[in-house]
Amino acid sequence: MANKTPLYQAHLDANARVVDFGGWDMPLNYGSQIDEHHAVRQDAGMFDVSHMTVVEVTGAEAKQYLQYLLANDVAKLTVAGKALYSGMLNENGGVIDDLIAYYLTDTHYRVVVNASTRDKDLAWMENVAQQFNVSVEEKTDVAMIAVQGPNAIEKANSIMSAEQQAAVAEIKPFVAVQAASWFVARTGYTGEDGYEIMVPDEAGIGVWNQLAAAGVKPAGLAARDTLRLEAGMNLYGHDMDENVSPLAANMGWTIAWEPETRDFVGRKALLAQKELIATKSAEAPHKMIGLILEDKGVMREGQEVVVDDKVVGVITSGTMSPTVGKSIAMARVKRDLNQESVLVQVRKKQLNAKVVKPSFVRKGEVLV
Known part of the structure; x- marks a missing residue:
């Protein structure tokens, strides 16, 4: 109970x-x-x-x-x-x-x-x-x-x-x-x-x-x-x-x-x-990034982040943002990732997403 x-x-x-x-x-x-x-x-x-x-x-x-x-x-x-x-x-x-x-x-x-x-x-x-x-x-x-x-x-x-x-x-x-x-x-x-x-x-x-x-x-x-x-x-x-x-x-x-x-x-x-x-080792911990979906759809936890046909990370939290008006997500990716955009595997499609800092809205203001 x-x-x-x-x-x-x-x-x-x-x-x-x-x-x-x-x-x-x-x-x-x-x-x-x-x-x-x-x-x-x-x-x-x-x-x-x-x-x-x-x-x-x-x-x-x-x-x-x-x-x-x-x-x-x-x-x-x-x-x-x-x-x-x-x-x-x-x-x-x-x-x-x-x-x-x-x-x-x-x-x-x-x-x-x-x-x-x-x-x-x-x-x-x-x-x-x-x-x-x-x-x-x-x-x-x-x-x-x-x-x-x-x-x-x-x-x-x-x-x-x-x-x-x-x-x-x-x-x-x-x-x-x-x-x-x-x-x-x-x-x-x-x-x-x-x-x-x-x-x-x-x-x-x-x-x-x-x-x-x-x-x-x-x-x-x-x-x-x-x-x-x-x-x-x-x-x-x-x-x-x-x-x-x-x-x-x-x-x-x-x-x-x-x-x-x-x-x-x-x-x-x-x-x-x-x-x-510091030594840029391949074994270094991943990092957290923010994502804004530029195509239609909704990002969800567990979806893969893809660059050049390679999986570079995974979404840890995703939703449709009522304030931003687009789907947003946080994703854990390889630390050497420096692209401004990535692809997200949403069902059978790969959708475009913009990479931003993992903070989207503060005190009513859209930051991205």
Whole structure:
């Protein structure tokens, strides 16, 4: 039987089409996923992200533990609420998961990982924790709502108390604050501004309904996927996994190489990969590119990328972009590929696609 979030009844009340997603009953859409997509790009939409796994990392060695566990360096975080995005890697440099870590104090961090990888993530985090004076505990008493879009902050603020409004008044991107019983983070997965808000689980439906009354449109998994792909954001299990290096998943910027004295899980493997890249070895990790289809059709995961009758890569995520008006995709290809256009094998046809940076839309602006 699938898990249900604290907001499940609200989805049923709104006639959502509910599907199984990583063991959770989640809304795919509430009618038109295109309308939901455009609402986020043009106004404000909200997503139930309560299925995400929230982990409290506490203890005297919480900082040292996360410095070793993650490829990015939590030592960068010195202001309460500041967050960073990181890969959690295995010894071979593969991505066990991608996550956000929030600094609360030197002995308390909040980590949000993916729902579909919950069991293996918690097992891995517990395993590494054996080497440190640290506690790793899942937090299960919250509902989480992502409010996204150019008017998201204004509309979310409108339902807050005066105390909460004061708390979030100066909040900057990738920072969170405790606003009364709410934990409000200026983060998201859509390429738009907005909040991800954790509230006590019993308050979830009330907050959801207040947001809806304030003009925030409920949106489901389908819109969330087209939005994140337009923004060039990876989806775990598709654009990267345990067999894919962050260097092959457009995540090189999340690796903190300095200071050289900091060891982290996977560092040795990544250094070897960096050397292969520097020497232009044929064994070097692939790279991620963006594609825009110039012919009619839709690019999908698993389709081959072809140059001069040779397969040079594969699409990891593809869709029809409501904002761009064309099919877009991210593809993992050989690192020496430098063509401005390629062919994509769509069914029995090879269609023309333009090579671009793997980020298509940000804050409502088409970048390609």
